[in-house]
Amino acid sequence: MARRSDYDDSQxxxxxxxxxxxxxxxxxxxxxxxxxxxxxxxxxxxVEAMDPEAVRAALPRAPISGSVAADRIADALGTPNQAGEKANVTSFVVRRFIDRGLLTELSANPDGSMLNPDQVDVVCRRKDLAALVAADTPLGPNQAAERLSVRRVEFDHMLRLGWIKPADTIEVRFGTSRAGAVDVALFRAAEVAALADAHPEVDWTLLRSMGKGRRSPLAALGK
Structure with missing residues (x-):
């Protein structure tokens, strides 16, 4: 049998x-x-020159999942996640913390994170933790439109124009069958809040006063 000459991290x-x-x-x-x-x-x-004991010693505690990390962050903010209720801090926030470089992804599984609990503890002690969580709070399209005080159609045009992009998506099921599942885009609250300042060319007062059935002022843009 031929000897392997190169290795990825799992190998x-x-x-x-x-x-x-x-x-x-x-x-x-x-x-x-x-x-x-x-x-x-x-x-x-x-690989043969690496010290296995040093590798093990670098991570003395077992890694934790993204959902456990979210629970610890919620606890640190004094707003613990309660079973059966809407979570105050979600795995979406944890994934954004990974994107920021505040946490290190230790899993190769795209559907679930694994994290160093010591690093999570450091994040939980940050003085700006509440502001970071608020910035990374997930908003669905309807929530984003509500946050901007515009109709959903206006927000859909903003997506079409590339003013904002989803940070993640989740699968939402209607009933117990996956046949009724749809993917829902999620947006960072901070990016939604920044849209008005990023586009001063838009008459936001007019945009926010549009009544049902009226054509959006954004409809003609980008065409």
């Missing part, structure tokens, strides 16, 4: 007999060197 972790999450955190913490082969791969020599 390297398997060879070292450490968890993939521990390996990814060790990479983030510079405990192991950067990949020496493109694209983002390590040579056999590089």
């Amino acid at each position: 390297a972790a398997k060879r070292l007999r450490v968890s993939a999450a521990a390996f990814r955190w060790a990479r983030h913490a510079d405990v192991i060197p950067a990949p020496d082969l493109p694209p983002n791969r390590w040579s056999r020599t590089a």
Whole structure:
């Protein structure tokens, strides 16, 4: 059997007999060197030189899921998520924190995050945590339109014009069958709030006074 000559992170972790999450955190913490082969791969020599114990020691506590991280952030704000009620902090916020570089994604699964609990604890102690969460609060299209005090049709035109893009999408089911599921776009509250200042050429007073059935002033833009 031919010997493997290069490794991705999961393969390297398997060879070292450490968890993939521990390996990814060790990479983030510079405990192991950067990949020496493109694209983002390590040579056999590089992997054999790695210290498995150092990799394990870099992540002494088991990683936690994005939903657990969201619960901890909510607790830190004094607004704990309650079972059966709408969450005050969601995994959407956690994913935006990952996008910001405040948290490090340790999972290769696109449907679920794994995070270093020590790093989550550091985030929870930030003095600007409440402002960060408020900025990253998810808004659906209807909520975004309401936040801007415009009709949904106006917000749909803003999407068409590329003024704002979804930060994420979620699947919403109607009933128990996936046949009735639809994808709903989610937007960062801060990006929604910034639209008026970003487009001073728009008469926002007029836009916000549009009655039902009237043609949107944005309809002719971009055509």
